[in-house]
Amino acid sequence: xxxxxxxxxxxxxxxxxxxxxxxxxxxxxxxxxxxxxxxxxxxxxxxxxxxxxxxxxxxxxxxxxxxxxxxxxxxxxxxxxxxxxxxxxxxxxxxxxxxxxxxxxxxxxxxxxxxxxxxxxxxxxxxxxxxxxxxxxxxxxxxxxxxxxxxxxxxxxxxxxxxxxxxxxxxxxxxxxxxxxxxxxxxxxxxxxxxxxxxxxxxxxxxxxxxxxxxxxxxxxxxxxxxxxxxxxxxxxxxxxxxxxxxxxxxxxxxxxxxxxxxxxxxxxxxxxxxxxxxxxxxxxxxxxxxxxxxxxxxxxxxxxxxxxxxxxxxxxxxxxxxxxxxxxxxxxxxxxxxxxxxxxxxxxxxxxxxxxxxxxxxxxxxxxxxxxxxxxxxxxxxxxxxxxxxxxxxxxxxxxxxxxxxxxxxxxxxxxxxxxxxxxxxxxxxxxxxxxxxxxxxxxxxxxxxxxxxxxxxxxxxxxxxxxxxxxxxxxxxxxxxxxx
Amino acid sequence: xxxxxxxxxxxxxxxxxxxxxxxxxxxxxxxxxxxxxxxxxxxxxxxxxxxxxxxxxxxxxxxxxxxxxxxxxxxxxxxxxxxxxxxxxxxxxxxxxxxxxxxxxxxxxxxxxxxxxxxxxxxxxxxxxxxxxxxxxxxxxxxxxxxxxxxxxxxxxxxxxxxxxxxxxxxxxxxxxxxxxxxxxxxxxxxxxxxxxxxxxxxxxxxxxxxxxxxxxxxxxxxxxxxxxxxxxxxxxxxxxxxxxxxxxxxxxxxxxxxxxxxxxxxxxxxxxxxxxxxxxxxxxxxxxxxxxxxxxxxxxxxxxxxxxxxxxxxxxxxxxxxxxxxxxxxxxxxxxxxxxxxxxxxxxxxxxxxxxxxxxxxxxxxxxxxxxxxxxxxxxxxxxxxxxxxxxxxxxxxxxxxxxxxxxxxxxxxxxxxxxxxxxxxxxxxxxxxxxxxxxxxxxxxxxxxxxxxxxxxxxxxxxxxxxxxxxxxxxxxxxxxxxx
Numbered sequence: 001x002x003x004x005x006x007x008x009x010x011x012x013x014x015x016x017x018x019x020x021x022x023x024x025x026x027x028x029x030x031x032x033x034x035x036x037x038x039x040x041x042x043x044x045x046x047x048x049x050x051x052x053x054x055x056x057x058x059x060x061x062x063x064x065x066x067x068x069x070x071x072x073x074x075x076x077x078x079x080x081x082x083x084x085x086x087x088x089x090x091x092x093x094x095x096x097x098x099x100x101x102x103x104x105x106x107x108x109x110x111x112x113x114x115x116x117x118x119x120x121x122x123x124x125x126x127x128x129x130x131x132x133x134x135x136x137x138x139x140x141x142x143x144x145x146x147x148x149x150x151x152x153x154x155x156x157x158x159x160x161x162x163x164x165x166x167x168x169x170x171x172x173x174x175x176x177x178x179x180x181x182x183x184x185x186x187x188x189x190x191x192x193x194x195x196x197x198x199x200x201x202x203x204x205x206x207x208x209x210x211x212x213x214x215x216x217x218x219x220x221x222x223x224x225x226x227x228x229x230x231x232x233x234x235x236x237x238x239x240x241x242x243x244x245x246x247x248x249x250x251x252x253x254x255x256x257x258x259x260x261x262x263x264x265x266x267x268x269x270x271x272x273x274x275x276x277x278x279x280x281x282x283x284x285x286x287x288x289x290x291x292x293x294x295x296x297x298x299x300x301x302x303x304x305x306x307x308x309x310x311x312x313x314x315x316x317x318x319x320x321x322x323x324x325x326x327x328x329x330x331x332x333x334x335x336x337x338x339x340x341x342x343x344x345x346x347x348x349x350x351x352x353x354x355x356x357x358x359x360x361x362x363x364x365x366x367x368x369x370x371x372x373x374x375x376x377x378x379x380x381x382x383x384x385x386x387x388x389x390x391x392x393x394x395x396x397x398x399x400x401x402x403x404x405x406x407x408x409x410x411x412x413x414x415x416x417x418x419x420x421x422x423x424x425x426x427x428x429x430x431x432x433x434x435x436x437x438x439x440x441x442x443x444x445x446x447x448x449x450x451x452x453x454x455x456x457x458x459x460x461x462x463x464x465x466x467x468x469x470x471x472x473x474x475x476x477x478x479x480x481x482x483x484x485x486x
Numbered sequence: 487x488x489x490x491x492x493x494x495x496x497x498x499x500x501x502x503x504x505x506x507x508x509x510x511x512x513x514x515x516x517x518x519x520x521x522x523x524x525x526x527x528x529x530x531x532x533x534x535x536x537x538x539x540x541x542x543x544x545x546x547x548x549x550x551x552x553x554x555x556x557x558x559x560x561x562x563x564x565x566x567x568x569x570x571x572x573x574x575x576x577x578x579x580x581x582x583x584x585x586x587x588x589x590x591x592x593x594x595x596x597x598x599x600x601x602x603x604x605x606x607x608x609x610x611x612x613x614x615x616x617x618x619x620x621x622x623x624x625x626x627x628x629x630x631x632x633x634x635x636x637x638x639x640x641x642x643x644x645x646x647x648x649x650x651x652x653x654x655x656x657x658x659x660x661x662x663x664x665x666x667x668x669x670x671x672x673x674x675x676x677x678x679x680x681x682x683x684x685x686x687x688x689x690x691x692x693x694x695x696x697x698x699x700x701x702x703x704x705x706x707x708x709x710x711x712x713x714x715x716x717x718x719x720x721x722x723x724x725x726x727x728x729x730x731x732x733x734x735x736x737x738x739x740x741x742x743x744x745x746x747x748x749x750x751x752x753x754x755x756x757x758x759x760x761x762x763x764x765x766x767x768x769x770x771x772x773x774x775x776x777x778x779x780x781x782x783x784x785x786x787x788x789x790x791x792x793x794x795x796x797x798x799x800x801x802x803x804x805x806x807x808x809x810x811x812x813x814x815x816x817x818x819x820x821x822x823x824x825x826x827x828x829x830x831x832x833x834x835x836x837x838x839x840x841x842x843x844x845x846x847x848x849x850x851x852x853x854x855x856x857x858x859x860x861x862x863x864x865x866x867x868x869x870x871x872x873x874x875x876x877x878x879x880x881x882x883x884x885x886x887x888x889x890x891x892x893x894x895x896x897x898x899x900x901x902x903x904x905x906x907x908x909x910x911x912x913x914x915x916x917x918x919x920x921x922x923x924x925x926x927x928x929x930x931x932x933x934x935x936x937x938x939x940x941x942x943x944x945x946x947x948x949x950x951x952x953x954x955x956x957x958x959x960x961x962x963x964x965x966x967x968x969x970x971x972x
Contacts, residue, residue, distance in 0.1 A: 013536070036723070040721075
């Protein structure tokens, strides 16, 4: 069928353009000389514009119509049916946004990031109000546009990151976390207190390299580089690139390199047959985050794998017992900053943001009242006093960049990781003995089979159910953190 | 005028796509894990196809027509007139090639490179004949297509690399070189014999880094990396990337890094106003090669700059006198291989290739007779016996990759470099004293003013005349090599 061939040709082109955006973004943060920034911004703009133009073209809509009109006669196999289904969904979502709104949002997001940067540096929330206000308004308008039948504006926004999430579901899950976690945190800060471990950079580098090598990271199809903020890029089949950073006197690099490894492994293990289609990448932000959190929380932060990490640090010339290292990696202390939060209190930072962004979008919270509401929530959920907006509601770039509906995926990732881990252990048996010697192949295989290979064929919640046999639950995560509370 | 704006928008887009091709190519050779090759080939194919599609679109032709029809009323300034002139030329050249021919050529070039690789490895010219034959036929057909009125097929082919070159002119210039150089080579191999100098890699690395730093290569807008074959990429304003390689026991890295520096400097010094237009890059292969050869032959291979290079090697822990280093960098010995030829005999390797490719395209030489003709010419011009086709007519990839008309630029580059150098010294005075202390700013400025800033606004020969006040001559090059013959 010619329309199907044309559609698949266009989707392959869009996949290649996406890979070039990934490469140009990676290069910008890892390799590019600083003076190349202005040119790179223009080049990225051109790639994005071209990709958008060709993803929303009338001819693509024509091919879809032709294929759909043929119905059974088109003789599509299951894979092609999924390709057409997602192509229709993506096309409809992109087409329903008026050009002027898209342009306005792009401008407001750029302005917002700039304004946020200055406001945070000056700890001056007032200066940020106009730009944030504009982004809230445009997000509401945009959410309205893209919401499916029966969805709220906020659910429309969620759909950009996690298609099909419902606000009620988030309220229920996050409400339960808000009940269960604070008392656990109180116990854990005593039972598993925060500790520091001063590890020289050279030993961290050796340990990161040695650990990643044990997980299958070899030079022929991986790169490991350094960047200001760790991230992962998948530039093509057999081309996975993760970055990390090394601070003197901490062990963040051990956690963050396994975190990024989880993102990279997900993309690597998508079924080859989906390559260069619209299904050939991770399905959502939540599932992506579940993959990074699985390796960060359940592997790197396990007592068993601490033996491997301690051995690798030892090979790098730094001596520490597995027990001390484990205690450092899991120490609990409620704090102000999300990105450096411990594994137990981390989801509470997200609950704060979810409730506030939902209120902003629903019109129940005025932008000017955000700092006060932030302080209240931090006090209520984490028991900490917010001493400045820079360390409070100005700490994250997301809202200033127009990204509403993004935060939930961070906490959902923690929950899904725990649920997947339990399902995997129920099936394969406890991982402890194998993790102690760094054996992870069965984990990689189970994830490939149950999660990775599907690419975008299953959305977040259906994938969780398919992989674990149950809808999303918070209990596995609570069972994961329980030992920290003693 | 709206059509002009649309045209300039499209040209900016094409410039950005070109930069992304440059980046993806650089990354492939310098950074990419090996297993990413298949994806990268597809990505590069998509970028090339998209760029071609948008460079040859009917709408672009429509904008040109509209602008041209408006004539004086369009009110174009000089820059816009050049933009429109070159856009018309490029569009017409690209449009006159039938799609089937373009597809056939792409396929034959890919096959040809593969076949060449095997044939060279096996020293089996016969196995290469069918693929080469096919590329010759398609090149003839293509040359016919793109030849301007009054041009031959071969001149059509030349136009892809150096617009406006005439075969007669090349015959005359290369004929004169074929007369003048062999007797000089005979004397030079005695007076300036080839020498070797075993320089440890670490000292070469230090010397390359130190020398490039003196030429203004700093981290904020340059990268210097290692790759199997040295090359240069210009990814954007303020983003120049050159590569080099280090062999144990030679000094090639000193020459090749200055060679690549010359290419990079040319692109860096194109007038900012031409950025993201169709004029914002180097004008031709010959002029590009003249810029690399100027730094390689006239700076790196000068007795004065040898003092800088010797000092930088000394700082790297390797002691050599400037005189000995200079003698090593210029030693003459006729040999079989073009890429490692000395500065005096190098152009003779090109004369051989020019005469043979012209005969292939004109139909005066059968592909099967190429090895014999090659041996004859090498004997006649360089006085060397070709001991195998692998070291003879199979040594270069160009013809197997369908690139006929490319070789002349290598020799023209040597000639133009010498002519520019003389014109510059006539104007600024001898460079010797300044080169001795590594002062090159006046050279950079003169090149920017006379050559670089024009981008594509002047073609090869008009640019030579404009910069030097004379048409292309061989005498400056002969004067440059004369001291080697004593």
